[in-house]
Amino acid sequence: EVQLVESGGGLVQPGRSLRLSCAASGFTFDDYAMHWVRQVPGKGLEWVSGISWNRGTIVYADSVKGRFTIARDDAKNSLFLQMNSLRAEDMAFYYCVKDFGPMLRGIFDYWGQGTLVTVSS
Amino acid sequence: EIVMTQSPATLSVSPGERATLSCRASQSVSSDLAWYQQKPGQAPRLLIFGASTRATGIPARFSGRGSGTEFTLTISSLQSEDFAFYFCQQYNKWPPSTFGQGTKVEIK
Numbered sequence: 001e002v003q004l005v006e007s008g009g010g011l012v013q014p015g016r017s018l019r020l021s022c023a024a025s026g027f028t029f030d031d032y033a034m035h036w037v038r039q040v041p042g043k044g045l046e047w048v049s050g051i052s053w054n055r056g057t058i059v060y061a062d063s064v065k066g067r068f069t070i071a072r073d074d075a076k077n078s079l080f081l082q083m084n085s086l087r088a089e090d091m092a093f094y095y096c097v098k099d100f101g102p103m104l105r106g107i108f109d110y111w112g113q114g115t116l117v118t119v120s121s
Numbered sequence: 122e123i124v125m126t127q128s129p130a131t132l133s134v135s136p137g138e139r140a141t142l143s144c145r146a147s148q149s150v151s152s153d154l155a156w157y158q159q160k161p162g163q164a165p166r167l168l169i170f171g172a173s174t175r176a177t178g179i180p181a182r183f184s185g186r187g188s189g190t191e192f193t194l195t196i197s198s199l200q201s202e203d204f205a206f207y208f209c210q211q212y213n214k215w216p217p218s219t220f221g222q223g224t225k226v227e228i229k
Contacts (some may be wrong), residue, residue, distance in 0.1 A: 047215075047220070
């Protein structure tokens with residue numbers, strides 16, 4: 001059974017940093033591209049960032065480019081999102097998401113339960 | 122960026138009836154269109170990809186159609202567990218991959 005478990009969310013002041021983690025199990029992690037997608041509570045979904053199986057392709061939404069960094073550790077079956085210079089508009093649930101294949105296809109076939117990031121002074 | 126527009130915002134349907142949800146893209150996305158279901162307090166679940174292919178474990182009462190800019194998701198006979206939010210998503214031209222704003226399917 002595929003499982004994606006996020007951690008690292010919490011309350012942070014504007015301008016500060018936070019690092020999200022995602023522990024993956026139930027599939028061969030290093031065979032698949034992975035993403036982060038976020039959702040403001042009660043609102044729609046926004047794709048944030050994606051990384052291909054071999055780290056050869058890494059992409060970001062314009063809203064986070066230059067502030068967020070996605071990374072993966074295949075030895076630990078883990079995905080990360082380093083979030084710097086956080087803003088109020090970054091406040092959301094952040095989901096760790098598995099892609100359908102090794103490249104950034106964009107078909108999000110499994111989702112974690114999400115971790116909430118709150119940005120407030 | 123491709124804008125995805127879903128209609129209606131809310132759909133009121135009685136159990137056992139058919140529900141048809143629409144999704145329109147601001148430019149052609151070919152058949153690179155997915156549908157997701159989300160229940161309160163839960164993560165989204167992939168229902169349909171490639172506009173019409175059901176994901177693993179998705180019941181046959183869910184079907185998708187369309188290509189280019191116009192897409193529909195049909196739930197042939199609504200069950201109690203189908204009342205939820207539904208989002209469409211294009212993955213043809215990205216980054217960014219973009220989602221519609223969602224349709225809430227509620228009990229009539």
